[in-house]
Amino acid sequence: MSELRFEAVTVRFGSGRTANTAVDAVDLTVRPGTTHGLVGESGSGKSTVARVAVGLTRPASGRILLDGVDITSKDPAAKLARRRVQMVFQDPLSALDPRMSVGSSIAEGLLATGRRHTAAQRTDRVRELLDLVHIDPQRADDGPASFSGGQRQRITIARALAAEPEVLIADEITSALDVSVQGVVLNLLRELQQRLDLTMLFISHNLAVVRYVSDEVTVMRSGRVVEHGSTEAVLTDPSDPYTRELLRAVPVMGRPLDLEDA
Numbered sequence: 001m002s003e004l005r006f007e008a009v010t011v012r013f014g015s016g017r018t019a020n021t022a023v024d025a026v027d028l029t030v031r032p033g034t035t036h037g038l039v040g041e042s043g044s045g046k047s048t049v050a051r052v053a054v055g056l057t058r059p060a061s062g063r064i065l066l067d068g069v070d071i072t073s074k075d076p077a078a079k080l081a082r083r084r085v086q087m088v089f090q091d092p093l094s095a096l097d098p099r100m101s102v103g104s105s106i107a108e109g110l111l112a113t114g115r116r117h118t119a120a121q122r123t124d125r126v127r128e129l130l131d132l133v134h135i136d137p138q139r140a141d142d143g144p145a146s147f148s149g150g151q152r153q154r155i156t157i158a159r160a161l162a163a164e165p166e167v168l169i170a171d172e173i174t175s176a177l178d179v180s181v182q183g184v185v186l187n188l189l190r191e192l193q194q195r196l197d198l199t200m201l202f203i204s205h206n207l208a209v210v211r212y213v214s215d216e217v218t219v220m221r222s223g224r225v226v227e228h229g230s231t232e233a234v235l236t237d238p239s240d241p242y243t244r245e246l247l248r249a250v251p252v253m254g255r256p257l258d259l260e261d262a
């Protein structure tokens with residue numbers, strides 16, 4: 001199991017007068033085999049934290065360590081280590097190429113393992129991955145349009161898992177889904193984490209959802225960490241006024257969310 005650690009990570013967009021510090025000296029540790037929830041209002045810097053971890057954005061300063069290897073460095077070892085961190089995005093429809101079968105999309109994820117696969121090995125692995133996310137492997141040749149939103153999100157999870165990640169970053173992955181299928185995706189994540197010993201950074205503005213999946217929670221505001229602790233401590237007895245404000249805005253947080261049967 002792997003640890004993902006952000007050390008004083010700062011990300012800026014633009015320069016001069018228009019410069020915007022989206023992430024400001026953020027420290028955050030996702031402990032091995034746990035789920036760490038990242039919450040905060042829109043624009044607080046959550047997605048930027050995710051994007052910098054997978055190399056989609058470069059930090060102005062700071063380090064991101066995967067088991068001690070700085071994955072933001074330009075070193076070849078860092079590039080290899082970065083493949084072990086995979087991300088799933090909010091909108092499964094735009095994440096999947098409509099012209100490709102879902103099997104081919106998942107097979108693309110295999111490239112990140114750096115290993116060569118024969119056509120037969122690829123087919124077998126794609127079937128295995130579809131099965132892992134509870135999609136009928138016989139449907140590997142179907143296009144994304146023939147699946148429901150929840151199924152499509154499970155397919156993007158399968159594609160991320162094809163890369164054999166140690167760390168999975170989920171950025172608002174249930175936000176575009178009907179409430180009725182959000183629970184299915186969240187339960188799948190919990191199941192996969194245990195089966196595959198994954199370390200997870202789970203980003204959501206939905207505090208009820210975060211509470212359901214996370215062991216620890218970090219709260220961000222205007223690019224900074226304002227609070228961190230165990231999920232129960234942060235979401236039932238927050239010490240920061242901003243966290244209290246966030247909780248007030250989401251009344252459902254008074255009660256634990258029951259998604260077991262969703």
Ligand SMILES: Nc1ncnc2c1ncn2[C@@H]1O[C@H](COP(=O)(O)OP(=O)(O)OP(=O)(O)O)[C@@H](O)[C@H]1O
Binds near residue numbers: 013022040
């Ligand atoms: N590519 C970019 N270019 C310029 N500014 C950006 C870029 N990406 C993000 N920002 C800015 O960085 C700040 C943090 O944005 P970010 O998307 O990380 O926040 P967020 O908490 O994930 O918000 P949301 O919940 O709405 O996705 C915002 O001020 C945003 O406008």
